[in-house]
Amino acid sequence: MTAAGDSHELDRLREAAQARLEKGVGDGKLTLEEYSEQAAIVWSRDVDVERLRRLVPVEAPTAPVSRPQSTIVGIFGDTKRSGRWSLAVKTLALLVFGDVKLDLRSAVIGARTSTITLVTLFGDLRVRTR
Structure with missing residues (x-):
């Protein structure tokens, strides 16, 4: 070599x-x-x-792979994603009479770009990035 x-x-x-x-x-x-x-x-x-x-193990570590699509639903209650969780390439968050809180600070983001679509009816939505 x-x-x-x-x-x-x-x-x-x-x-x-x-x-x-x-x-x-x-x-x-x-x-x-x-x-x-x-x-x-x-x-x-x-x-x-x-x-x-x-x-070092013989095989090289692989990059995290994001799921292609994910849906988060909050109906008459609260939904929360925080800590270490995997953000999908496309995420849909539906909220009806409740709160959705997404904390992206420790999320594993394997895709170059991710899209989050948020739909809310009578509720609060919080997305934290910092």
Whole structure:
């Protein structure tokens, strides 16, 4: 393999290892101290491809895939989406005599663009992005 090929593979492995470390600390499997120590190894100048291969699974992580369509309904009650949830490519929110609250701050958005259509009759609607 050429030096340029090694460099590209090293970059890919570093990014995959970083993603694995972030997931591990997010899932509570790593402490912040363990995360910092391992991230320092991943991004050190002296790390080699073989050491990174041991840290990273063989298959590359896949990007999240959004569902094509989703419907959220609120009738005589409240409907809420918050925390970690997947935003579909097209989302329809129907509201009749109730409230719909959509919190997009922690939503997983896998598509480049998503469309949310909101229809309300005698109710409140809140969409949070920040």
